[in-house]
Amino acid sequence: MMEERKLILYIACSLDGYIAGPNDDLSFLSIVEKEGEDYGYSDFIQSVDTIIMGRRTYDWVMKNAGYFPHSDKEVYIISKTLKSDEGNINFYSEKLPNLVRKLKGQKGKHIFCDGGAQIVHQLLQNQLIDEIILSVIPVLLGEGLPLFQSGSPKQRLELKQSQHFESGLVQLHYKIG
């Protein structure tokens, strides 16, 4: 039997729950950077063929990396203002739950949600996330952009795995519901 197509939130945050410091500062991630250690990312990325991401997160990647990786994936950038699609990059301005339900109804590998906070909030409000893989970085940022916003329904989690690494990163893997 084929495994059900899942929407997986794979993301890193500080112990106090921030995915970025003030001014979208991601430098705290460097705390856990270590040659030869990708914390399971390459295995994970091979398990997905579709990526959903917020416009603000996309802009950050384009500004900081200069290009968008994952040329082999189907990418959906959730944006209120419609832009022309470019290659594998689709700009989507309609209702996010509709897109997710459509994608889940199609055959394929899993779907990777790469943030940001607004997209995560919309997905949680609609109970559309199936799994969370959260890498907790050993730092208290004190302020910044919170991963979880207030105002979504209560959901039970099932712990699938918890791993800790020499750098102090703890990766928590939950199934929702």
Add this chain to the structure above:
Amino acid sequence: MMEERKLILYIACSLDGYIAGPNDDLSFLSIVEKEGEDYGYSDFIQSVDTIIMGRRTYDWVMKNAGYFPHSDKEVYIISKTLKSDEGNINFYSEKLPNLVRKLKGQKGKHIFCDGGAQIVHQLLQNQLIDEIILSVIPVLLGEGLPLFQSGSPKQRLELKQSQHFESGLVQLHYKIG
């Protein structure tokens, strides 16, 4: 050599960082209740001789348990309105950092901070917490009382231990700074 006297935050929260649901609802803690499993609490409580707690948290305990446990500990309830001390319970209305610095300068076992959120925030703002033992309950509450409030300085953490349990609880133990 004697071990330094530490202030330890020992607390539980949901994956989305709430220490209570709406209306101070703590029923989510029952998810991990299991006969014969105290998640290290009795060992921990023996390592402390002093407890600091916010007034609101104290009121919650008195209302729900009907009495205050820890008759063998020195207890400080941080309260803006001064009340008469009762037995081992001291009501403290002055500046919290002063109390903590005084206690740390005295000999004794460790000091247990049992919340709530306002006390944690004040302690973090003043960089007075030495260790955090955080039990992550496998649930997304969606709303409630956040453990971490915005507006404290960035602090590096050192992971001392990470343990996961059959119930799905993950206990993260960090040293601060």
